[in-house]
Amino acid sequence: MQFKELKLNKSILKAIAQLNYEAPTPVQQQTIPLVLAKKDVITTAQTGTGKTAAFALPILQLLFNRQDSGKKGKKIRALIISPTRELALQIQENFSAYSKYSNLKSTVIYGGTSIEPQKDVLRKGVDILVATPGRLLDLHKQDCLNLDYIETLVLDEADLMLDMGFIDDVRKIERLCPKEKQILLFSATMPAKVVQLANTILKEPETVNATPSSSAAKNVNQLLFYVGKQHKMELCLHLVKKIIEGNILIFRRTKMGIAKLEKMLKGNGFKVESIHGDKTQNDRETALEKFKDGKATILIATDVAARGIDIDNLDAVINFDIPNVSETYVHRIGRTGRAGKSGAAYSFCSADEKPYIAGIQQLLNTTIPVMDEHPYVLDPKAKREVHRTPGKSKHRPNRKSEASKKNKKRWY
Known part of the structure; x- marks a missing residue:
């Protein structure tokens, strides 16, 4: 299979061609069409399988037609929650690379660093926000970001997120977003607590098991x-x-x-x-x-x-x-x-x-x-x-x- 068979537009295809992506990985082949169809999705995939592109590419495609914002500026329409700062930074790097030939803007926010520069970027407006749970809630509490326009919410590395004690934060963030939204949950493993979370917040999800552990x-x-x-x-x-x-x-x-x-x-x-x-x-x-x-x-x-x-x-x-x-x-x-x-x-x-x-x-x-x-x-x-x-x-x-x-x- 080629990337063009996944019905991605020319600017996205140009960006991934420059990154020397030859063909979509199994997780991308299975997940991208489901995301483009606006389904809720649970994907079990390990590190190194190309799962970031599996949600980043279709999100960019879905937002592409509204990349040029009106006078009121850009609104956050896609939110990616990541458990660690390193992961959040990597996801943002990928979004930045894939959106090279578009006007879509993404940024990353995380704790352990100054909050003021992050406030400045958010004030100017972004389409896609990558965040760790704690810093996201801090900025929301200070009225520095608005989650009312979220169309797609991604929970990445959900098992690690719950292991690190973020379950309450994740539930709170989900409630702060609009009721009608697409939720994509990515997890390396599916322990009972991840299944329970998925059952309570996703609507009739499609499941993708891209890399069986064996x-x-x-x-x-x-x-x-x-x-x-x-x-x-x-x-x-x-x-x-x-x-x-x-x-x-x-x-x-x-x-x-x-x-x-x-x-x-x-x-x-x-x-x-x-x-x-x-x-x-x-x-x-x-x-x-x-x-x-x-x-x-x-x-x-x-x-x-x-x-x-x-x-x-x-x-x-x-x-x-x-x-x-x-x-x-x-x-x-x-x-x-x-x-x-x-x-x-x-x-x-x-x-x-x-x-x-x-x-x-x-x-x-x-x-x-x-x-x-x-x-x-x-x-x-x-x-x-x-x-x-x-x-x-x-x-x-x-x-x-x-x-x-x-x-x-x-x-x-």
């Missing part, structure tokens, strides 16, 4: 390492020094875990950046740019911070901590091996994470190959890990004097 990462070579929790740092250093080449994205569950790993890798001479929720927007953007520009070869991130971020030429993903939600694993490894290139995913599994691996393998309907030739192998049958010799000390576990803490040295 089709994960055909171009990704997956390897599983059974390793004691206390040896994960050593294994990580061993791999990045001797095995893995190129750009690496490492996933850790907590901000504290990221800080420890970043300190260790920097201490060993690696160029490392990190992104997590406690960093300012500027710091996160700077870290990401350094990684994309090759000034850093390793990026460490939490799932929330990294969700939806597009990184070209990513050679490998390391699952330092195994995710407890199987679909999250699919997302992570899907960051590499994109656009026909090959990639690798290395997963470190400690004894208490084995049930997560079982769930992941069940979802993928495959067995991940185990690498048992490494210096820190944990017995795959081990159900728990012993960190100290039982009975060695009569004192309570982990009791250490200040002096011993200072003198504690690890080889890395």
Whole structure:
């Protein structure tokens, strides 16, 4: 199929041709006609499947005939809600690129940065608004934007939005928009709470399941390492020094875990950046740019911070901590091996994470190959890990004097 078969107009086709889009992806083929038919749509699609274009292109098409506003200025007719600042920025970049040969105007608003410039842009009028929930409600409360003319409301990464606690904000935003509107809901997974939200706000939606989870990462070579929790740092250093080449994205569950790993890798001479929720927007953007520009070869991130971020030429993903939600694993490894290139995913599994691996393998309907030739192998049958010799000390576990803490040295 070609893009022109989707009945997009010439200016949109010209813009996407310049971006070297050759043919629509499955999610675009299935979703675009439904959006153009003004149906409510629920699309299950993962990062890297082209889902932003699946809603951006038809929205631009629907608004195209009213791109030249009258004397009263432009009104917000399409609203895209995104859970994170990084995702919102990326969506706005796409809208900007696709609308290059039109007079349609889009902008993005998000927290963690000055509100005044955003007010100025809104005052001048926009057709399409991309926003994070908190900042949108702040600006609405200050009467800086009007949602009375919304024709299409998009909820992007709905599962992540609800995981981050935005359910009440999303419902409030939906109520602030006109009753008669088109709603498009995009989600990587469809847990019960997303289904419940969809059932309460969408009208007779069409469903598109573009990327079943079991089709994960055909171009990704997956390897599983059974390793004691206390040896994960050593294994990580061993791999990045001797095995893995190129750009690496490492996933850790907590901000504290990221800080420890970043300190260790920097201490060993690696160029490392990190992104997590406690960093300012500027710091996160700077870290990401350094990684994309090759000034850093390793990026460490939490799932929330990294969700939806597009990184070209990513050679490998390391699952330092195994995710407890199987679909999250699919997302992570899907960051590499994109656009026909090959990639690798290395997963470190400690004894208490084995049930997560079982769930992941069940979802993928495959067995991940185990690498048992490494210096820190944990017995795959081990159900728990012993960190100290039982009975060695009569004192309570982990009791250490200040002096011993200072003198504690690890080889890395």
